[in-house]
Amino acid sequence: MRRYIRALLLCTVFAVFSGLFVYSKLVYSDVPVGGNGPKRGFSPPRVPGGRRGAADKTGPQSQHWYNRYIMRQRGQAEAGGGGVQSRPDPAMHLAVVACGDRLEETLTMIKSAVLFSIKHIYLHIFAEDQLHASFMEALESWPGFICSKFNYTVYSISFPSENAAEWKKLFKPCASQRLFLPLILKDVESVVYVDSDILFLQPVDRLWEFLSQFNSSQLAAMAPEHEEPRIAWYNRFARHPFYGRTGINSGVMLMNMTRMRSFFFKNDMTSVGLRWEELLMPLLQKYKLNITWGDQDLLNIIFSHNPECLFEFPCRWNYRPDHCIYGSNCASAEEDGIYILHGNRGVYHDRKQPAFRAVYEAIRKYSFGADPVTSLLEPLEEELIKTTYTYCGKTHPLFTKKLAHSLADVNRKAPSGR
Incomplete structure (x- = not known):
């Protein structure tokens, strides 16, 4: 009987010390040494539904x-409140x-x-x-x-x-x-x-x-x-x-x-x-x-x-200089005009393709709220006429065909009292 009691006491003491050891590990593992604990990265915004001006402060635990x-x-x-606007x-x-x-x-x-x-x-x-x-x-x-x-x-x-x-x-x-x-x-x-x-x-x-x-x-x-x-x-x-x-x-x-x-x-x-x-x-x-x-x-x-x-x-x-510098070779643009202009090779910033540069400068200089036809489209058409000595300039109607429709829509939707 004494042997059973001793065995029980030993098991009890062992269990108590094991519990204390595990507890101490848990406590100290949560304390960063020297202030160099794990840093949490930001997560991407959960959009749509995110608010303007409120960065997501909660980040994933992963340190990838x-x-x-x-x-x-x-x-x-x-505008109109800090909540999410329903769309x-x-x-x-x-x-x-x-x-x-x-x-x-x-x-x-x-x-x-x-x-x-x-x-x-x-x-x-x-x-x-x-x-x-x-x-x-x-x-x-x-x-x-x-x-x-x-x-x-x-x-x-x-x-x-x-x-x-x-x-x-x-x-x-x-x-x-x-x-x-x-x-x-x-x-x-x-x-x-x-x-x-x-x-x-x-x-x-x-x-x-x-x-x-x-x-x-x-x-x-x-x-x-x-x-x-x-x-x-x-x-x-x-x-x-x-x-x-x-x-x-x-x-x-x-x-x-x-x-x-x-x-x-x-x-x-x-x-x-x-x-x-x-x-x-x-x-x-x-x-x-x-x-x-x-x-x-x-x-x-x-x-x-x-x-x-x-x-x-x-x-x-995705209309680029390659589609016109050797002659026109984009059939879909010839039919419907250019939808997206891609000024690669730095053509917005040099004189090699003045038709591309003219479109870039017209949009860059345009002031929001100004009449888009008289302030953007008409000045652009005047500049494009000057580029007809280049192959791309010879196709200048393609540069404004779709743009003219888009600007007309901007005019129709323009708010009053800006």
Whole structure:
């Protein structure tokens, strides 16, 4: 009997000390040593439904690189109260990346998007930290009837930490940020990504409508890189796989990011499909010595192996100098005019393609609230007439055909008493 009592006492003492040990571990594990405890990153805004001027203070516990970035949002409440305004349609999401000297160019792109939009737009602006204050100051200076058409968030540039420098320098500064949008904007279902040198000549809404035309396998939409194979780049010079006959151009890209996050992409590196987040780095490591156009080349490689995932829209949605410098070769623009102008190769800022520069300058100089016909369209038409000595200038009616309709709609919807 004494042996049983001793055994019971020993077990009791052991249980008490074990409990004290576990308790002490729990207590001290919650105390950061020297103030260097875990830091919580911000999560992307849960939109639509987010408020202007209220950054989401709750972040995910995961310490992945794509949770570590800074967000800054509009610093004023919604007109008419701080609550969420009820809208019949969810907001469209428009993303852009701006680094270096692209501030004014990006603001001009946003200006063209907001000016013609029908539905509310949520802007996702990824920019170097030194540009954040300038973006916010400029956007907040726009008149109230324009600000009521959009919300925005400004994000810091964010790449995987182990290869951040390599990603940032790929092709253009920060351009490859677009590849990581599905991983950063985790609460956003779909987004229109555009380069900073894009100008909308009709509402973003019309591009957004392509989402409803996707079949069950399509998860992204882009335009072909070229219409004419004899003067196209990819089929003549590329040293890597590319999509279709002439490749795709990623300057205007519509993404169903929910599908992109869940899809297993076929590839030439493994026998099994890889998720988007698993695919990017191995792809860069394999092809980095063979690519010329950076992230656009990587997208061409991805969709060359997964062509069923891509929806192609016509070249009028991504009209570039290549479509006119050797003569007109964009049939859809010849029929209906240019819907989106893409001034790549820096043509907005030099004299090589004055027709493109004229459109950019007309939109940049336009003052919100001024008569869009007399203050934008008519001065632009006068400038375009002066460019007819160039091949692109000879096609100048294409530059204003759709724009004239869009500006007429702006005039009809213009609020009184601005």
